[in-house]
Amino acid sequence: MVNVIMIRNTYGGLEYLRKGCFYVTNHARAIAPGGFGVNYTDAVACYQNMLAVKKFYNKTSDNPLLHIVVSYNNCVQDILTASRLSAKIATFFTGYQYVYCTHFKDRECSHFHMHLVINSVSYLDGHLISSWLGNLHQFCGHVAAITHQSTWLSIKTKTNDFED
């Protein structure tokens, strides 16, 4: 089973976005970072890329991002497989900029997980991303199709999700 965790943090503002970009592009820990519509090799540039879209549509004060963690079970044993899955999973949110990476964390039933940070404002039309349950279930279906495993969705409220 693959765990899909949606993290709710609506109080961080743009600082939360900046932290998210630094966390996901952190070269010391991130395995095979990638992204769409952002420079994922540079945290500051990544933040600026997302902020520019927000400013264009005059939406800088809403919840800045959607943070999703996908935790693979121990069927995924190597970095290459994990990073390939992460790259495919990230493509779900079309119309939005995103940055992702894979992390290694040795646990009893899981070795790898991915972090996906999505700009809440669409670069196409400025629409805010929907985190309603139906959309998240569709995302879980997408993850299940890619990993060929069932998924378990949970929603957590956190204020320190980019601070470990």
Add this chain to the structure above:
Amino acid sequence: MRSEDEKKSLVKSIKMTKNEETVIKEKAKEHNKSFSRYMVDAAVNDGDKPLPPQIPVMVTNIVNKAEEIAKQKNRRGITALRKDVEKLWSML
């Protein structure tokens, strides 16, 4: 929480001809926007910001792919990259 100056709290009525309304409706539909959203976006963004975000987003993706190609020395990647550039040209 959205700040006060980003809330859509004003309602304005405007006059226009039937023909103008038809043109705006068609353009709004093309952009997948509501009538009022399209009018506001066109007025606010098109004047001093002619570059829509789609362009820098696509260019950034092309640079990202170029970096991957350079890392992997991947010839087929270059063909895919050229297709992306053609897509960009087709937006004109």
